[in-house]
Amino acid sequence: MINIGLLGLGTVGSGVVEILESRKEKISSLIGEEINIKKILVKNVNKKRDIHLNKDIIISNFEEILNDHTISLVVEVTSDIEQSYEYVKLALNNGKSVVTANKALVSKYFEELSALAEEKNVSFLYEASVGGGIPIIKPLKEELILNSVDKVQGILNGTCNYILTRMFNEGLDYDEVLKKAQELGYAEMDPAADVEGPDTLRKLRILGSLALQGKVGEEDIILEGIEKITSFDVRQIKLMKSTVKLIGEVKEYEDGYSALVMPTIVKDGSYFASVNMAFNSVTFEGDNIGELKFYGSGAGKFPTGDAVLRDILDIALDFDRKQNPLGHRILKNNNSEIKDKYYLRISESKENILKSVEDISEKILSTKDNIAILTNEVEIKEIMDIISSLDIEKDEYFIARILD
Amino acid sequence: MINIGLLGLGTVGSGVVEILESRKEKISSLIGEEINIKKILVKNVNKKRDIHLNKDIIISNFEEILNDHTISLVVEVTSDIEQSYEYVKLALNNGKSVVTANKALVSKYFEELSALAEEKNVSFLYEASVGGGIPIIKPLKEELILNSVDKVQGILNGTCNYILTRMFNEGLDYDEVLKKAQELGYAEMDPAADVEGPDTLRKLRILGSLALQGKVGEEDIILEGIEKITSFDVRQIKLMKSTVKLIGEVKEYEDGYSALVMPTIVKDGSYFASVNMAFNSVTFEGDNIGELKFYGSGAGKFPTGDAVLRDILDIALDFDRKQNPLGHRILKNNNSEIKDKYYLRISESKENILKSVEDISEKILSTKDNIAILTNEVEIKEIMDIISSLDIEKDEYFIARILD
Numbered sequence: 001m002i003n004i005g006l007l008g009l010g011t012v013g014s015g016v017v018e019i020l021e022s023r024k025e026k027i028s029s030l031i032g033e034e035i036n037i038k039k040i041l042v043k044n045v046n047k048k049r050d051i052h053l054n055k056d057i058i059i060s061n062f063e064e065i066l067n068d069h070t071i072s073l074v075v076e077v078t079s080d081i082e083q084s085y086e087y088v089k090l091a092l093n094n095g096k097s098v099v100t101a102n103k104a105l106v107s108k109y110f111e112e113l114s115a116l117a118e119e120k121n122v123s124f125l126y127e128a129s130v131g132g133g134i135p136i137i138k139p140l141k142e143e144l145i146l147n148s149v150d151k152v153q154g155i156l157n158g159t160c161n162y163i164l165t166r167m168f169n170e171g172l173d174y175d176e177v178l179k180k181a182q183e184l185g186y187a188e189m190d191p192a193a194d195v196e197g198p199d200t201l202r203k204l205r206i207l208g209s210l211a212l213q214g215k216v217g218e219e220d221i222i223l224e225g226i227e228k229i230t231s232f233d234v235r236q237i238k239l240m241k242s243t244v245k246l247i248g249e250v251k252e253y254e255d256g257y258s259a260l261v262m263p264t265i266v267k268d269g270s271y272f273a274s275v276n277m278a279f280n281s282v283t284f285e286g287d288n289i290g291e292l293k294f295y296g297s298g299a300g301k302f303p304t305g306d307a308v309l310r311d312i313l314d315i316a317l318d319f320d321r322k323q324n325p326l327g328h329r330i331l332k333n334n335n336s337e338i339k340d341k342y343y344l345r346i347s348e349s350k351e352n353i354l355k356s357v358e359d360i361s362e363k364i365l366s367t368k369d370n371i372a373i374l375t376n377e378v379e380i381k382e383i384m385d386i387i388s389s390l391d392i393e394k395d396e397y398f399i400a401r402i403l404d
Numbered sequence: 405m406i407n408i409g410l411l412g413l414g415t416v417g418s419g420v421v422e423i424l425e426s427r428k429e430k431i432s433s434l435i436g437e438e439i440n441i442k443k444i445l446v447k448n449v450n451k452k453r454d455i456h457l458n459k460d461i462i463i464s465n466f467e468e469i470l471n472d473h474t475i476s477l478v479v480e481v482t483s484d485i486e487q488s489y490e491y492v493k494l495a496l497n498n499g500k501s502v503v504t505a506n507k508a509l510v511s512k513y514f515e516e517l518s519a520l521a522e523e524k525n526v527s528f529l530y531e532a533s534v535g536g537g538i539p540i541i542k543p544l545k546e547e548l549i550l551n552s553v554d555k556v557q558g559i560l561n562g563t564c565n566y567i568l569t570r571m572f573n574e575g576l577d578y579d580e581v582l583k584k585a586q587e588l589g590y591a592e593m594d595p596a597a598d599v600e601g602p603d604t605l606r607k608l609r610i611l612g613s614l615a616l617q618g619k620v621g622e623e624d625i626i627l628e629g630i631e632k633i634t635s636f637d638v639r640q641i642k643l644m645k646s647t648v649k650l651i652g653e654v655k656e657y658e659d660g661y662s663a664l665v666m667p668t669i670v671k672d673g674s675y676f677a678s679v680n681m682a683f684n685s686v687t688f689e690g691d692n693i694g695e696l697k698f699y700g701s702g703a704g705k706f707p708t709g710d711a712v713l714r715d716i717l718d719i720a721l722d723f724d725r726k727q728n729p730l731g732h733r734i735l736k737n738n739n740s741e742i743k744d745k746y747y748l749r750i751s752e753s754k755e756n757i758l759k760s761v762e763d764i765s766e767k768i769l770s771t772k773d774n775i776a777i778l779t780n781e782v783e784i785k786e787i788m789d790i791i792s793s794l795d796i797e798k799d800e801y802f803i804a805r806i807l808d
Contacts, residue, residue: 019692023550030549030727133693135543142539145434145717146427146710271699274675283699288423288706289537295675295687295697302692306550313549319723323434 002316003038005065005096007087008078009058012101012128013040014051015305016075016312021052031316039065041087062087066094073315075308076100077128085109092116092124097320099311101128101304107202107218110209111326118324125311125320130203131156133303134296135310136282140210141325147286149211150252156203158278158298159187159194160226160246165276167234168243174229186278186299196225200248200261208250208259211284213327216250220333222260222380228398229263232370233345237400239365241268244400245275256334260380263400265343272403336381340401344383345372347396356386374402406720407442409469409500411491412482413462416505416532417444418455419709420479420716425456435720443469445491466491470498477719479712480504481532489513496520496528501724503715505532505708511606511622514613515730522728529715529724534607535560537707538700539714540686544614545729551690553615554656560607562682562702563591563598564630564650569680571638572647578633590682590703600629604652604665612654612663615688617731620654624737626664626784632802633667636774637749641804643769645672648804649679660738664784667804669747676807743781744805750775750791751800760790778806 006013017037020027028034038057045060065071066087074091078084081104088098088105092113100106106113106126117124127137131154143149155161159181166177178195181187193199201221208216226246237244247264251257266272271293275281280298285291297303314320341362346353349371354364357373360382365372375383387397410417424431424439432438442461449464469475470491478495480488485508492502492509496517504510510517510530521528531541535558547553559565563585570581582599585591597603605625612620630650641648651668655661670676675697679685684702689695701707718724745766750757753775758768761777764786769776779787791801 015692019550027549030725134696135539135546139539139543142714142717143710145431146423146713269673269678271675271678274673274678286710288419288710290701290704290707291683291699292538293697293699295695295699297694300694303694306547306690306692309550310546313546317723317725319721321434321721 001033002035002073003068003071004036004312005068005071005074006037006040007074007076007084009040009042009049009051010077011301012077012304012308015301016077016308017051017053019302019305019309027313031313033316035312035316038071039068041065062090066090071096073097073099073312075312076102076105077308078102079104081105081108088113089116092120092122095120095122097123097315099125099308099315101126101308103129103199103202103206107205110206111215114324114326118322121322123315123320123322125314126206127311128304128307130206131280131282131294132158132296132298132300133307134280134282134294134298135307136294137210138310139292139294140207140284143286143289143292144210144213144325147288149284149286151250152207152211152282152284153247153249154204154207154282155245155272155275155280156200156248156282156298157194157246158280159191160200161275161280161298162186162278163195164226164244164246167229167231168238171231171234173231195227197223197246197261200246204248204250204259204261207282209326211250212252212257212329212331214329214331216257216259216331220259220335222262222335224262224399226263228395230398233398236345236365236372237265237343240265242266243268243273245272247272247403253334256332258335258338259333260335263398265400265402336379339377339379341377342375342383342402343372343400344375345370345398346390346392348392353390356390360386405438405440406477407440407472407475408716409472409475409478410441410444411478411480411488413444413446413453413455414481415705416481416708416712419705420481420712421455421457423706423709423713431717435717437720439716439720442475443472445469466494470494475500477501477503477716479716480506480509481712482506483508485509485512492517493520496524496526499524499526501527501719503529503712503719505530505712507533507603507606507610511609514610515619518728518730522726525726527719527724527726529718530610531715532708532711534610535684535686535698536562536700536702536704537711538684538686538698538702539711540698541614542714543696543698544611544688547690547693547696548614548617548729551692553688553690555654556611556615556686556688557651557653558608558611558686559649559676559679559684560604560652560686560702561598561650562684563595564604565679565684565702566590566682567599568630568648568650571633571635572642575635575638577635599631601627601650601665604650608652608654608663608665611686613730615654616656616661616733616735618733618735620661620663620735624663624739626666626739628666628803630667632799634802637802640749640769640776641669641747644669646670647672647677649676651676651807657738660736662739662742663737664739664805667802669804669806740783740785743783745781746779746787746806747804748777748779748787749802750794750796752796757794760794764790
């Protein structure tokens with residue numbers, strides 16, 4: 001019997017409990033022993049819950065898990081960073097393996113927790129922290145044994161992808177779709193972590209650090225969200241037979257790497273254009289395997305619960321190497337030198353603005369009400385400098401990178 | 405040290421040897437021991453080879469591998485079915501694990517070899533037999549612990565996909581592209597196993613049997629190849645803003661399942677339409693995980709060698725459960741009852757032919773030179789009966805299923 005201490009009983013936690021219950025016999029017969037959730041730590045023990053559970057296992061004191069020597073595995077599925085960090089560190093230090101779905105936690109303490117788990121000879125797994133249900137962390141780690149990986153890209157946030165898909169497919173306004181996404185539970189009441197990009201950035205930080213075998217920190221990634229996109233932009237980009245996705249990308253060059261999260265223009269008919277609604281996708285390239293692409297549900301109770309359980313099963317079956325998967329390469333960040341083509345819209349049409357962007361314009365799409373241009377190959381910094389120099393509000397522009 | 409006996413030194417075998425050589429240190433440091441190819445069985449020991457190897461390890465007598473007690477793993481990468489079957493059976497019976505990339509072998513003897521490996525408590529792995537480098541067998545087996553899987557679909561043959569992509573994108577004739585594919589080594593001189601569909605059928609037989617946890621035999625799958633497609637068909641289907649892919653599909657319904665390999669019309673902009681050239685893709689659906697899609701190189705020395713090596717690593721690390729992954733469900737084949745919409749072209753235009761297809765026509769696309777129709781929802785058997793009743797040669801028609 002494997003005893004688990006579960007931290008959190010929200011959407012993902014309930015998914016874990018329910019799948020475990022419904023697949024109990026199958027799991028026992030396959031792995032030869034039972035997986036048992038022995039204690040569940042919650043903030044409010046008395047909260048009414050839609051889940052069939054023995055009430056005695058619901059607790060509010062982490063010590064009960066930490067000091068229970070029959071619990072060998074802590075499964076962390078909260079959205080709290082600092083409190084969870086303390087618990088996870090205590091668990092690892094006490095020789096308990098940890099599975100987490102918490103990308104903010106993994107992103108912030110990736111190097112420290114990975115090293116600590118190896119030191120204590122326990123597992124630290126986080127498949128569900130990137131791409132929801134998609135198997136991506138494990139396949140990437142497996143390919144890293146046989147490949148140098150020099151590129152990883154992904155549509156990593158279901159909320160953004162849902163909003164963008166409906167704006168492009170149905171011609172809806174940003175605010176309208178965001179409201180619907182909130183009603184459906186796809187978007188939080190405070191949607192900033194999704195639409196402004198930090199959630200994607202954290203997932204990219206995890207993927208990029210694994211892929212390049214050196215630290216790609218949160219601060220090493222250029223960040224632009226989707227929150228400024230308007231129906232005007234959608235119309236312009238549809239005329240280019242293209243659509244927009246929020247894509248995170250880490251790419252290694254001979255002399256360094258670039259890392260960015262940015263609204264990205266992809267051609268209709270391309271792979272990324274086929275990833276719609278709340279689905280996510282991750283792609284990476286290795287020198288032997290070539291390009292691999294993975295697609296699936298980026299969030300949700302059962303897909304994410306399924307990913308957490310795959311980690312749990314790997315630990316139960318002793319299928320984890322318990323080695324720190326992070327490399328020690330010192331990477332040179334080349335963000336400021338990378339040139340790309342961009343779509344740039346500024347929500348005002350003044351002669352001085354048009355003049356300011358003239359040097360970087362390859363094509364002018366509009367000068368009426370909005371100034372919209374396609375740039376030639378420029379450094380992102382050059383565009384940002386121009387924008388800063390203009391007398392406009394910070395929500396009065398939208399920029400999207402054009403992917404070949 | 406893990407000693408391997410390698411059977412075959414063709415494209416895949418060379419890939420395995422070369423990746424193993426180039427990643428030697430990485431592998432040793434990660435798994436804590438060396439993986440060593442101790443003997444390589446070939447038909448012709450004296451053949452000149454473009455590969456740097458100690459000549460002493462190249463042998464022509466399988467007994468040297470079978471009787472070498474230091475060899476715990478046999479890696480079979482030939483395209484021979486019956487000879488390999490004997491060798492693999494002998495290896496398993498002698499307590500050696502087996503990794504194979506040979507889909508024809510796995511397809512023909514799937515149940516027997518899977519049961520034998522379990523009985524002997526050794527591993528029998530075949531990741532490279534389906535989808536080349538794409539990780540698909542392992543993720544599917546992992547999800548089967550946590551899910552009921554009721555659908556699996558795939559573009560499983562790179563040669564067909566290469567031919568179809570170039571016909572649709574460049575307007576080339578079938579014969580012209582096939583010739584180019586042969587020149588580039590993408591297609592065999594006898595292309596029947598690819599273009600007529602048996603290769604796809606074997607891979608689907610493997611995926612379908614795993615997914616549904618019951619035997620889906622080669623004979624249970626409806627088979628149509630792409631070899632009859634003409635530029636006329638390409639033009640008609642492009643007018644439908646669609647393209648054609650050779651798709652294998654196994655799908656379970658409440659009262660049975662269907663299994664087919666058939667040219668399939670998919671809408672431009674859809675996921676499958678974005679899988680081009682020699683790439684493959686497999687998708688499946690589980691009740692918890694939802695839909696997962698995997699995309700990558702469907703063939704080739706290094707991608708396929710990489711997949712073989714992933715299996716080898718799993719055995720070296722003792723990460724295989726050594727359980728027969730096949731289920732014992734008795735499945736009811738519903739192929740004859742499944743209704744779909746089809747595109748049907750017959751290369752003659754006679755009044756009696758038009759009359760024969762009238763009952764199943766939803767839309768007539770052409771009556772000049774070729775008769776081409778879109779059918780209403782019909783059973784495939786009904787179409788085949790009509791075709792048999794007509795006085796036409798067997799290569800004078802083309803049929804493609806229309807996917808929603």
